[in-house]
Amino acid sequence: MAKTVSAKTLKKSFNNWFFWNGCSQQAETMLGMAFGQSMAPVIDELYDTKEAKAEGLKRHITLFNTESQVGSVCNGICIGMEEQLANGAGTAETIQDAKVALIGPTSAIGDSLWVATIIPLLLTICLSVAQGVVTAPWIGSVIYMIVYPLGTYLLSWTLFKLGYKAGLEGVQRFMVSGQLDKIISAVTVLGLIVVGALTASFVSCSLNIDIKAATQVFDEASKTYIDGTISVFNLDNLLNAVFPKIVPLGLTLFVYNLYAKKNWSPLAIMGIILALAIVLTAIGFIPGVGAFV
Numbered sequence: 001m002a003k004t005v006s007a008k009t010l011k012k013s014f015n016n017w018f019f020w021n022g023c024s025q026q027a028e029t030m031l032g033m034a035f036g037q038s039m040a041p042v043i044d045e046l047y048d049t050k051e052a053k054a055e056g057l058k059r060h061i062t063l064f065n066t067e068s069q070v071g072s073v074c075n076g077i078c079i080g081m082e083e084q085l086a087n088g089a090g091t092a093e094t095i096q097d098a099k100v101a102l103i104g105p106t107s108a109i110g111d112s113l114w115v116a117t118i119i120p121l122l123l124t125i126c127l128s129v130a131q132g133v134v135t136a137p138w139i140g141s142v143i144y145m146i147v148y149p150l151g152t153y154l155l156s157w158t159l160f161k162l163g164y165k166a167g168l169e170g171v172q173r174f175m176v177s178g179q180l181d182k183i184i185s186a187v188t189v190l191g192l193i194v195v196g197a198l199t200a201s202f203v204s205c206s207l208n209i210d211i212k213a214a215t216q217v218f219d220e221a222s223k224t225y226i227d228g229t230i231s232v233f234n235l236d237n238l239l240n241a242v243f244p245k246i247v248p249l250g251l252t253l254f255v256y257n258l259y260a261k262k263n264w265s266p267l268a269i270m271g272i273i274l275a276l277a278i279v280l281t282a283i284g285f286i287p288g289v290g291a292f293v
Contacts, residue, residue: 047086068156
């Protein structure tokens with residue numbers, strides 16, 4: 001009778017990985033001990049002798065590192081391969097080779113798709129909700145605290161099952177087919193749209209150059225003329241009429257250029273923004289700027 005991993009053991013293996021993958025991270029084996037803990041219930045169920053179980057555990061406490069959420073597909077693939085090995089197919093070396101081969105792609109995909117795209121998108125949406133609901137801004141935080149762990153769990157569990165059912169060849173076919181590239185491209189476009197909306201909503205920057213002219217307004221109540229002013233030129237209004245929010249956009253692109261192209265550190269960028277704010281604010285108080293004409 002063929003040996004198979006029960007649904008209960010699969011769930012236990014996944015939970016071991018999901019909840020404890022970072023608890024044993026260290027420089028020698030990175031996530032190796034956590035991977036071994038995840039595989040422990042599987043090894044215990046598939047192999048009968050103490051020696052076989054010991055060998056199985058040794059295979060999975062070696063160096064391993066990945067992005068934990070997307071990387072759960074590695075656990076599923078290795079469980080499927082262990083199942084085959086327990087039934088006389090494959091070799092222990094093949095399992096080790098597969099683990100090493102999966103480190104690079106799962107790390108890159110996980111970091112770019114989950115860490116750098118989906119999480120910032122969710123944060124942006126929740127920040128917008130918190131800002132929009134003035135009477136209850138805490139709603140944004142509550143949404144994040146609910147959606148993030150549930151979404152992370154469902155994504156990780158889905159990929160874990162995909163790895164187990166499809167195996168290494170199935171996952172490789174999926175990557176080669178181009179479907180993954182389409183998903184990444186779609187999420188990237190969505191991320192750019194949200195970042196654009198975030199720039200317009202949260203980045204505040206104005207060029208408050210306002211030229212005013214003296215005028216007189218007739219007051220009906222007192223039947224007298226009252227001295228006043230009227231704006232004849234406002235740079236912000238002119239720019240926003242041509243391209244709404246163009247100044248915040250320009251500031252955002254300036255910061256992006258410093259960070260991505262010039263390799264400035266975030267601390268240096270914050271320093272230059274602070275310096276610009278101080279200088280421009282000081283200029284605003286200089287007599288003559290925005291003078292009456």
